[in-house]
Amino acid sequence: MPTDKILKAAKRKRSAKSDVPRKRTRSESESDDDMTDKTNVQDRILLLENQILESKKHYNNIVELLEIAKKGPAAEEEDEVESDDEDDNGSPQLAAAVALCRVFMRLLAAGGLNFTPNMSDKESTVVRWLRDRLAEYEAVLLELVAGKSGDDAAATALTLAMRLLQAEGQAQRKKAASSVGSDDAAYEFPQALLTSIVRSLLLAGARLDQEAAEGLADEFVEKFAGEMVDVRFYAFKAVSTVLASISKDDSSGAGDVDVAARGAFYLLSLVDEVPSFSEDLETFYVNPPPAKRSHALYSVARHRKMAQDAWLAVLQHAAASSTSDRCLRKQALGIASTVIAPWFAQPELMLDFLTDCYDAGGATSLLALSGLYYLIRERNVDYPAFFRKLYSLLDAELLHSKHRARFFRLMDSFLASSHLPVQMVASFLKRLSRLCLHAPPSAVVSVVPWIYNMLKKHPQCTFMIHRVPRTSEEREALAQEGLADPFDAREQDPMETHAVDSCLWEVVQLQTHYHPNVATIAKIVSEQFTKQAYNVEDFLDHSYQSMLEAEFGKTVRKAPVVEFQIPKRIFLPHEKAKEASQANATADGQPEDQLLVKLWDFA
Template sequence: MAASDGLSRKKQKRGGRYSLSDLKTLGQQLLSSRAHVNNLPILLSFISPSSPPHYALESLLSLQSFFTPLLPELPSSAFSKTSNDSNPDPEFIYRTWLRSKFDDLVKLLIEVAISSQSEDTLREVVLETIMEFVKVGNGGKFHSAIYHKLLHSIVHSTLTVGDSLLDLLASKYFNYIDVRYFTFIILEKLARTLEAKDDKKGISGVYDASQSMTSMELSIHKIHNLLSHIPALEASDENSEYEMWNGLGIFIEKSNHKELIDVEDKRIKSKKSSDKVLSENNITKKMKLKFTKAWISFLQLPLPLDVYKEVLVTLHQNVIPRLSKPIMLCDFLTRSYNIGGVVSVMALSSLYVLMTKHGLEYPNFYDKLYALLEPSIFMAKHRAKFFQLLDSCLKSPLLPAYLAAAFFHNLLQRHPSINCLVHQERSRETTEEASGEEKLNVDDEENSSANRDLSDKKPGIDHFNEDESNPKETNAIRSSLWELDTLRHHYCPPVSRFFLSFENDLAVRGKTAEIAVMDFSSGSYATIFNSEMRRRVKQVPLAFYKATPSCLFSESDFPGWTFELKDEELISFNQ
């Protein structure tokens, strides 16, 4: 006590300020004897974002060394009661008080971790300390309550989405399977309890990107950031090793047999002779279940537009293969597909996976797919992937002719019944029918109706209705690909060369091959120009004149027209 009193007097002489050496002395005293336990609140006061980093670090080292061996002996809560409240045990009161100080320490550490004032080095040490408490804070087991407080504070903090704390947590701890397991559980709870704070919602619950980011949008960004940084569960047949943060782990079955756990390297070793460690199958099932619940809860939130698009782009690769029941995404994806525009294009990949691999039935799928084929789609960022998927969706030989006729080149080979579109001739039956209708003598109203029907069957009239969104009602099978003749003489050489593929009989598959959609869908004016610039031209077209022309057009080009001005008109024009 004498040393402590001397330190207090020395502090008073300096106006109530502690030096770094004073903090070190206080920490040594705290670790040496219970008599100096009152040093604990003093050291806690320096765990703050406003404290100098070296002061906070010195205090943290002493407090961590003090609490770590005591955690298994502390009560589960600072509000625990004894069996006899009228005559409480002094030792229990002491440990309850220590528990309250430990809870204060955890709270202060989290504040330092999420504060923008904290230096990166201090934030890293603080995160390591929190995770050490998570490892052994629950009687030697994983302390999910502390981890929940950490993630809750990160998600609801004002930190930016790309803050180093999120990256640090993902890079250092997400390789442990138990940390991933509890991360899924906690993120599911956070997503379910997250409530909207404003009315800035767009179509299908998507936030309007033109509005400023709210606290809820920021929280959604962070949940997505955390979910997308959790690596996939990789496991082989017999040699897989799942690394755990806590050696007593949640994937160990309770048994009286000897543990098959190496606590030193904290690895679960999968052995067929052991009934202590869950099999890889069971571990995978448990992880998939928690992964599924976390993602389904997240996708029910009103996602900001940038997050919404990012989710749709990666969903088919990073999420669907890891879900326990991928079909649970059908509502989210069909709703996204019905929005239209670029959102529908981005939802197509995942929707296609559900339809082809998981038995999803979508009655109006081809109607929606046809409606996406607008001019703007050829300038979309993800057009290459879209046209590949479009081609894949139309590979079935069972598609009806009217549907195949509404789409493009490869279908002419897959469906010979629509090859007539390349050269659509007026049938003799139609001609005779039209001729017969011309000879009908009916009253004015019927005659007018007949004339309208007749006009629809005249040569040169395209029956295709480009404004119709339902491919069945477009009359595409009654039309013809008359645009091909204009493409034959197109100014752009690659376009005119592509037309040559239609010169062959498309019904004979030996003479023609389907085009690779990727070779064309990712092109642009820039790629065409660069390609033409690299070509070595052997013959260059030249214009040769025997006499230097004096005008742009000759008089024979415009018979009956004159381009000469009278003298007075010329003078007036020059003035």
């Protein structure tokens, strides 16, 4: 690939959140001598590259190109910030990196880095030296991918590193095929280089901002891991290897582990297309592909096993109780059933993580419901005391949570069975009715239709709507002392709350709610149950804004008559005001009213 095309492909748009730097004029940014020096460096790079490709005696030029590639923008211009003009012309550092990529790709394709049986000692020394320079060049690229010189250089270095990986893999395949004499040689992939690239991607967040690091992961998945079977397979393996090595490394602090875990989560979450058949695994980055269909790269089960190990490494870190991991844990729970679980060959391995999150309480428990429900439905997992734990989630914070709609969708599925005990269903209805007394209107309009639907599904609970005292003793006690609600709100077991002996008086109280929509929807329990069921989805996504817009959008047929009397005074004088105005007394010793009292006197 030509130098200008790779540099142009590496351009990234600046973040809209950051301030756009002022574009300096030529007199401010670079003098004529600097422009000349820069042009001379570019010409020098091209000259060194051409000499290396022409003759082996110029191999020492690789050392000079490596020195130029190691110099970042800070070393080239210590007291100046890199300007847009410099980005447009391309930095010498990137130009040297591109030139070295072309050099080593030519050497790999020609077999110049391979040892042969008939090779002399001098030639072996040259090959060994070239391999050392290749390793040094790879280290330079990995530093750039990790964000040493900014996001522009990181994107370019990622492209160069992947092209070098392809050249190394094809050179290994060619060497193996020539030694065997056919294409049936064992498939070889440069796993070490890919593992180092993945490590740099995961740690890029330590040097780059979040948007730049995620953009780098997007490019890796879009161009390579998302399309190429071999890159995706070994990238999964690299993620688990890198996270394990960073966790065991005592010299790297906890900050590196957190950065790597967040980077691994984002990288893995982008790979959401799970292959179903081996025929879908046909596109390879390192060619020729394996000749035998029994190879692991053609196995869907092996792909899922690698992805499962990678996700388990991320979830193991996300399960930690530190504050920095709570956000990662919630993000993992948000995609547990849609992105993570389909990759698992054994979804039961997620059970420990999900149950720990389910027992944590609060928003974490609400998010863990989706993944736990997936295991119950798809894998027939039995969770002991599931409904007791579900009942404990009905607290004062539930109806104020942003995950309220997701919870009601799942709870509607959990309580849909007609074989559930009536005591349990009555406890859920009573608990939610009690919470509605202190809930926002947007939550109440979701709960009341759901209660209506539950009463239709469980007719045995309908007597909770209107409970009438049957004996004369009960009526006399009701007239004299009132009736105590037998419902025990502090009981955590839904089978022992005595909700079945209570009634839904809370919904009747909602019929006089200050919000007209709540008062209207609450009246459905006092009417005949002629409607089969409400579509709860129509009520779950309501908010203050949507309900306010609905009120403003109503057509008023007749304007209401308002009667009022205009007061003669707005601010009235009082004794404290007079005492406070003693300091501003008039000359004859009489206190003076405050200025506001005088200005707003309409008498």
